[in-house]
Amino acid sequence: YMMADLYRKGGTCLDYPKGGSEAIVQALIDGIEDKSPDAKIWTQAHVAQILVKGRACGVRLKDGTEIRAKEAVVSGTDVGITR
Numbered sequence: 001y002m003m004a005d006l007y008r009k010g011g012t013c014l015d016y017p018k019g020g021s022e023a024i025v026q027a028l029i030d031g032i033e034d035k036s037p038d039a040k041i042w043t044q045a046h047v048a049q050i051l052v053k054g055r056a057c058g059v060r061l062k063d064g065t066e067i068r069a070k071e072a073v074v075s076g077t078d079v080g081i082t083r
Contacts, residue, residue, distance in 0.1 A: 025076065042067065050075070050082065 017023045025043075032039050046062040056073035060066050075082045 028074075036071075047075075 019026075029041055029043075032041060045059075047059045048062045049060040050056050050073060051058040051060060051066070051068075056069065058066060058068040059073060
């Protein structure tokens with residue numbers, strides 16, 4: 001919501017995902033696994049660098065492990081962290 005919404009006539013209603021923000025992550029994981037059963041999903045993996053060759057093509061983890069993506073690299077962080 002925007003701060004201006006707080007001053008709008010009638011106020012504002014803040015909606016939260018049922019099950020909390022973890023439910024959004026789980027829904028994303030479920031959707032990827034349903035669409036691509038062979039997909040590999042890493043969570044709680046500290047990414048040191050997003051590898052780019054024209055587009056995101058993989059990641060390098062903090063421990064030096066490189067993971068190459070066949071189709072997509074998905075980041076759950078904001079643009080300030082992902083740059």
